[in-house]
Amino acid sequence: MHLKSLEIQGFKSFPERTFIEFHKGVTAIIGPNGSGKSNITDAIRWVLGEQSVKTLRGSRMEDVIFTGTQSRRAMGFAEVTMVIDNSDGKLPLDYTEVQVTRRLYRSGESEYLLNKTTCRLRDITTLFMDTGLGRDGYSIVGQGRVDDILSHRSEDRRRVFEEASGIVKFKTRKEEAERKLLGTEQNLLRINDIISELEQRLEPLADQAAAAQRYLSLYEELKELDITLMLDNIRQYEISLAETQVEKQLLQDDLNTEAALLQAIKDQNKQTGERIRQIEDQIEDQQQAFNRISNEISELNGQLALNDEKIHQINRQMAHDANEEKELVRNLGTLDQEISGRKERQATLNHQLTTYGVQLEAAEKEMQAVLASLGTTERSVEQMKTNLDDLLEKLFDQRGLLTQTKGQTSLVDSRRETIADELVQLISDRDRLTLSIEGAEAELHRLELTMNEIETTKKQAIGLVNESRNALDSWEQRLATEKQLLQNKSYRCQTLTELEKNYEGYGEAVRRLLLQAESDQGFAQGIRGTLGSLIRSEKLYETAIETALGPAIQNIVTDTEHTASRLIEHLKKTRSGRATFLPISSIKGRQLESVLKEKISKLPGFINLASELVRYDDDLTAVVQFLLGRVVIAENLDLAIAMARQTGYACRIVTLEGDVINPGGAMTGGYTRSGDTGVLSRPREISELEQEIANLNVTIADLERLFPELDEKFKSAGRQLAQLEQQMVEIGQLRVREEARLSSLGQDLTKVESRRQMLRSEENQLQVQSTKIDDEVRLIEQAIQQMEQEMTDLRQTIADQEVATRVEQERRDDLRDHISNLRVSVHSIEESLQAAAELADRFEQEKQSQALRLARHRQGQEDGQRQVQHLIQELDQIREQIEERKTAGTTVSDQVLQLNQEKGRLEYEQASFFDQLEQFTARKTAIQVEIGRYEAKMSRIENQIDDTKNRLWETYELTTPQAAKWDKPIKNRSEATRRLNQVKNDIKELGPVNLTAIEESQAVQERYAFMSGQRDDIENSRHKLTDVIDELTEAMKKQFVDHFSLINENFKQVFAELFGGGVAEVGLEDEQDVLACGIEIRAQPPGKKLQNLLLLSGGERCLTAIALLFAILRLRPTPFCVLDEVEAALDDANVLRFTDYIRRHSEDAQYILVTHRKGTMEAADRLYGVTMQERGISRILSMKLGE
DSSP states (O other): OEEEEEEEESBTTBOSOEEEEOOSSEEEEEOOTTSSTHHHHHHHHHHTTOOOTTTTTSSSGGGGBOOOOSSSOOOSEEEEEEEEEOTTOOSSSSOSEEEEEEEEETTSOEEEEETTEEEOHHHHHHHTTTTTOSTTSSSEEEHHHHHHHHOSOHHHHHHHHHHHHTOHHHHHHHHHHHHHHHHHHHHHHHHHHHHHHHHHHHHHHHHHHHHHHHHHHHHHHHHHHHHHHHHHHHHHHHHHHHHHHHHHHHHHHHHHHHHHHHHHHHHHHHHHHHHHHHHHHHHHHHHHHHHHHHHHHHHHHHHHHHHHHHHHHHHHHHHHHHHHHHHHHHHHHHHHHHHHHHHHHHHHHHHHHHHHHHHHHHHHHHHHHHHHHHHHHHHHHHHHHHHHHHHHHHHHHHHHHHHHHHHHHHHHHHHHHHHHHHHHHHHHHHHHHHHHHHHHHHHHHHHHHHHHHHHHHHHHHHHHHHHHHHHHHHHHHHHHHHHHHHHHHHHHHHHHHHHHHTTTTSOHHHHHHHHHHHHOTTTTTTEEEEHHHHOEEOGGGHHHHHHHHGGGGGOEEESSHHHHHHHHHHHHHHTOOOOOEEETTTOOOOOOOHHHHHHHHTSTTEEEEGGGSEEOOGGGHHHHHHHHTTEEEESSHHHHHHHHHHHTSOSEEEETTSOEEOTTSOEEOOOOOTTOOOTTHHHHHHHHHHHHHHHHHHHHHHHHHHHHHHHHHHHHHHHHHHHHHHHHHHHHHHHHHHHHHHHHHHHHHHHHHHHHHHHHHHHHHHHHHHHHHHHHHHHHHHHHHHHHHHHHHHHHHHHHHHHHHHHHHHHHHHHHHHHHHHHHHHHHHHHHHHHHHHHHHHHHHHHHHHHHHHHHHHHHHHHHHHHHHHHHHHHHHHHHHHHHHHHHHHHHHHHHHHHHHHHHHHHHHHHTHHHHHHHHHHHHHHHHHHHHHHHHHHHHHHHHHHHHHHHHHHHHOOOHHHHGGGOOOOSOHHHHHHHHHHHHHHHHHTOSOOTHHHHHHHHHHHHHHHHHHHHHHHHHHHHHHHHHHHHHHHHHHHHHHHHHHHHHHHHHHHHHHHHTSOEEEEEESOTTSTTTSOEEEEEEOTTSOOEEGGGSOHHHHHHHHHHHHHHHHHHSOOSEEEEESTTTTOOHHHHHHHHHHHHHTTTTSEEEEEEOOHHHHHTOSEEEEEEEEETTEEEEEEEETTO
């Protein structure tokens, strides 16, 4: 199995689709810094499923998508496809080639493909598991791995070995289990707090539930009696309502009779009224007819006047037309004269046009002949000029060749002089190089002595680094301990604060009221809070005070009775349960009698009255005295019993442990969980926790202030060590440079001798070349003379032809001017002819128009005379119509007078109707008043029935049919009423009842059982997590030790192979703590002593780290290995060792080297060059090494 190819598109600096084909053996990817060659390594990591953005050298995953340049826009996705040869079947797929693709879009969506089929990241990870590939394998080794091995920090070096031994996954699982364990312990702490709160609520809720059961029993009896009495009332009301309805019906019959008589009179009066309206309509119609006749007469008079005016108008128009007719006759004579003159002008112009046309045709024929002759002459001249240009170009070529050849002569002479000078200089260089070689050998000896002195100082610096690192580790451990304690305290404080904020431990009714008050300032007016939130006590007395108060600790303190009443109504309205209120304005305090107080205060075990052991505001004195004024606090139960006997059980005594002796001798007590947080103690504990948190923050801040000093001390020691290492590296580089310089000087001396021999040979060759150049110069000069004579002859011929051409051109220009003048004259005559024709047409049109107007005037005179005759006839007809309309108006006026007389008679008859109507109306009103009285009585009875039914619904949400099942026979109504009142009093005596206590008690019990089960489950989970952590720790120890031993053996072999001998080993600083101790690397290159890795020279340290990486690769072999500039810090000699090792093992694995070292490139079978011809865009060039 090996990597076959890689295809990249849109990934980092590769926007274009880039295909890289890999072969077995060694492949090198080269290029200058910043060209993007390491992006190929990142592409391989990414397609194998790498999820760490930091490893991919970015800040977020979208950074791998090509971001664009000034000349190229950004890509919308990145895609990398890797093809692996699976011909050996190592991958569990039935394919000889496996193609893995990863694609990421800028929107954040990503996808994986396996052989072009969509899959999950888990499928990719599973496929490469145990193959050495993947995110946790060593198939890709970068400079960062070498830095981790060379790091001063033990955790960096340990990370290399932990990854190599394969315990990282176990370590991750262990850390995850530890995080889960921490969360489990925090959940256990929270559940214990909740269970503590629930335990305190169980007993008070049980008492409240019993009272609620008694209340419900009485309420059922109350409901039955109340419903029965209400149903009996409804039946009585319905009987009374039926009797009233009968009496009302009799009156209704009388009212109907009177209404029938009244209706008959109204019908007769209606007929009379209808006749009067008919007469009025007739009068109105006649009046309109009279008005219409008057309007017609007025219109006819107006038409008469209009016709007179029309006759006068027509006469005036006829006189005007007669004058205009005379003027038209004169104009027609003038137009005939103009038309005759225009026809004579047109004949003259036509003659001139014919003459000029003949002259133009002759001139154009002569012009065509001249142009033909001129074209032939010009083409001949152009051909001769072309021949002249060709000769001139050849002449220039020959002259250039002549200059070039003469220049070669100068170059040869100059080179001969240079060679002579260089031979003198070479002799001088030979002497200088000999002296420089002697100086380089002396400098190498001095550098060796300086290196030994620095190594001694470096050992001391390493001891200082270890000392400061131990101090820093101790500081980190203490800081982590304090932060863990702060986290636990903060979590406990947060839990208690949430319980306090949510009023956990309070009844449901109290919680709802307090939460409503927090969200509504108006609702909160007058509410002081719960009693438990208004008083404080010392921690020693909290249990006793909470026991003494019992459920009363949840009582709500208000300013006045009004506020308490408003809250009770709110609870009823919202059906939120019941609560007890303590109005400050009405509560009266209760105190122990002075004699009893004096007696009991002298008894053993007496601490104080409970009211004296709490702190509160002054205006709450009566409230506190009311609840705690007669409660005594004793040290323990035995002393409390003795005190109760001495006082005759006259008061309530509570011990510090919460045991109670009630007045009369009843005792309450038992086990109470220690450490529980009650309603009273919770604020105190929150305050204490906040103080502890503040103190811890101060401690942590003090520790953090120490960090810069410790860190600076560690860094200073590290810097000193780094400076020494840098000096060693610099001296090593100087030594390498001097060795290279010495070798170079020897090579230069050899080159000087070789150069001198070469110059002697070149000098002889130049002598022969000089003779050959002189012969070529003579031949070129003869060719130039012949070409110059041909050019002179050709120029003379061209000049003669150009003279003849100029004569023809002058004749052509004269003809062109003559033709142009003739064409202008012809065009002018044609325009004059057109204008004369147009003017003649206009005169002819004007003549026709004048004749037409004359004919219209004569016709108008005849029409006017006919209209006057017609209008005179119409005047006579209009006068006759006016007389007819006057006669019709007199007839209509007589008819209107007769209709008004009949209307007066009918109106007199209608007047007697109103007297009869008033009598009938009075009798009807009296009957209606009596009916209204009975209807009011019925309405009252119906209202009483409705009120009773509404009360039944509002009280019990029952309709009358639904309430029938509660209806019982009543033998004695007064006895039933008495029993109803008795039940109401019994309910009242119960006081405030929390009806939700039954369900709340059951819910709290169920929640308590659930939380207890949850606590047991969490305890089991904690034990299981602890077992898992222990098992993982043991597995990690065993696997780490086994793999560490194998790595050590491989390291010894690889080190000897790379260095050509020597000894190396890795060891644990503390074998009792193999999972946390430091790792020491010791090496002994050939010719040196065994010492710590940090004491080696820079090149030796880097090659030793590479040897360790190769040892790990032997433990965890991989089909192919990408080495990204791991040899960057090696000198040339060590690079050669590195590449020799790669070549020897290239048969076992495929190596891909990202490098810019020349020695590494020479060891490769194939090179891929990465260039950036366009800024920000990488491109690939490939070649085999033989090319």
